[in-house]
Amino acid sequence: MTLQSATHRIPAGPTTGGGFSARQYLVCLKGILVREGLRFLNQRERFVSSLVRPLLWLFVFAAGFRQVLGVSIIPPYKTYVLYEVYITPGLCGMILLFSGMQSSLSMVYDREMGNMRTLLVSPFPRWFLLVSKLLAGVTVSIMQVYAFLAVAWFWGVRPPWTGYLLVLPALFLSGMMLCSLGMLLSSMIKQLENFAGIMNFVIFPMYFASPALYPLWRIQESSPLLHKICVANPFTYAVELIRFALYGQIDWGSLLIVVAFTALFLGGAILAYDPSNGLLSRRQDTGGNA
């Protein structure tokens, strides 16, 4: 189903002050969600590759490092954990990070191919279209995280079952933050080829300079500068939020920071995609090849 076919079926209804009824908004949201879902389902290799990456880290990297850690107990853990248990929340964050960036890649692709124009000429408010697109991206990445957690369960990484429920809002928030960062970045990238730059300058630094792989106290021991970078990295707080939630606890500090960064990135993305003052209008490339 394409977005166009979805918009054709917008039912006429009593309009609100903004011009559209809540039902019409929902139809639009559904159209975007279904399109993203279909795209994900049709790209099985994307699903497999999104699982293979964290699983490789879990099976190969963690196996090599399992003796290195496990020497100190840090919250939320109450006892010693194996390295694979420690890095699992970080790998969940990694899935969200890559997925968020991938949706930014798809935005650039959409723009090059002209689909973006189809989306943006929709009469719905621009912010609503962007938030719908974000929700679609986050939903897909959360499904990937749960698939990963299911495989990890068989590998002996078994958080309490309540953790699997409590981690959902943490995944959603972290996903929103990372996807809106991706969206903000996508407004600045002109061509698909530039995505490699995003990998090198955004994904890898964010991932490595975080407690995803090593606890922060250990990073501080080896490099105070790196520790400062980690503290300034929003991904750090996404990982900690997920880690605590997976063990049934709320890390309020991380929660606040993740919410603040989500608002910042999302606001930035909406501004950037705003035709009147956004970065996009200045470049005038929403039409792609047209």
Next chain:
Amino acid sequence: MGESQMLRRLTYLSAGLAVASMASPASAYMVYVSNEKDNTLSVVDSNTKEVVRTIDVGQRPRGITISHDGRFIYLCASDDDTIEIIETATYEIVGSLPSGPDPELFVLSPDGKTLYVANEDDNLVTVIDLDRKRVVAEVPVGVEPEGMGISPDGKTLVNTSETTNMAHFIDTETNEITGNVLVDARPRFAEFKADNSEVWVSSEIGGTVSVIDNASREVKHRITFEIPGLRSESIQPVGVRITADGTKAYVALGPANRVAVVDAKTYEVEKYVLVGQRVWQLAFTPDQKTIISTNGVSNDITFIDVATDEAIQSVTVGSLPWGVVVHPN
């Protein structure tokens, strides 16, 4: 608010409290841990998992046990060459027992009247009458006696000698050795199955647990341990505990930082539970729902859930925790 309404609310509140108290976890036990390096005894609440008290005791406290009624803790103060008696009601040292030099480990007879002590330095097992607080017999055994196990029927005592690498079977009526079984290097601990059929002896250097048939006095099985990524030298079995139903055994593996869970019928290792560093001794809670390990180098104890064999929580205690015993009620 009317009086009847208030009464009703109070009734609801008390009913709610009653339900809440019923739903609270199983009874709390006091866990006593001897800390070898800082000469203290840590008292840990098994429910809150917090240290509730630290008591100063004699020098180098190691072996620890408790009277069946839970009134007295017996503690080997190895460097003071004595066994201290601590009253659990007051946590005061109320007396001592003549143990002979350097007592390290001991075992209480099932009737609670006799204490059998391994004296590491003079190659003796000392038999102490607890009522009279007197040594009633000394049994010469191999070099550096350490592990002590007594059969639940009270008839057979097993002592292991570290240097002779033997498990000595002693008849408790005559206090004479009735059999010697060669085991792997540096036997540390002996534990009987509840049905008296087998005694398990751990060998620290050999890295094995020998299962000895109590009737034939022969090693019927040798349990070995393998942990991926760990060198075999770092797997050093010490404390052993077997569940009362005889289905599962737990073996503390020293510097491997793990407790092995062994099927006590097939002798297959089912799982390795990660705990703190240099895990030494183990003790069940009386309901056998939890087993507690002392982790010497990381200065903590780890609570392991027996149903799931998962480590639940680690609690920091004193310096170099060695032995552990749980209050019987």
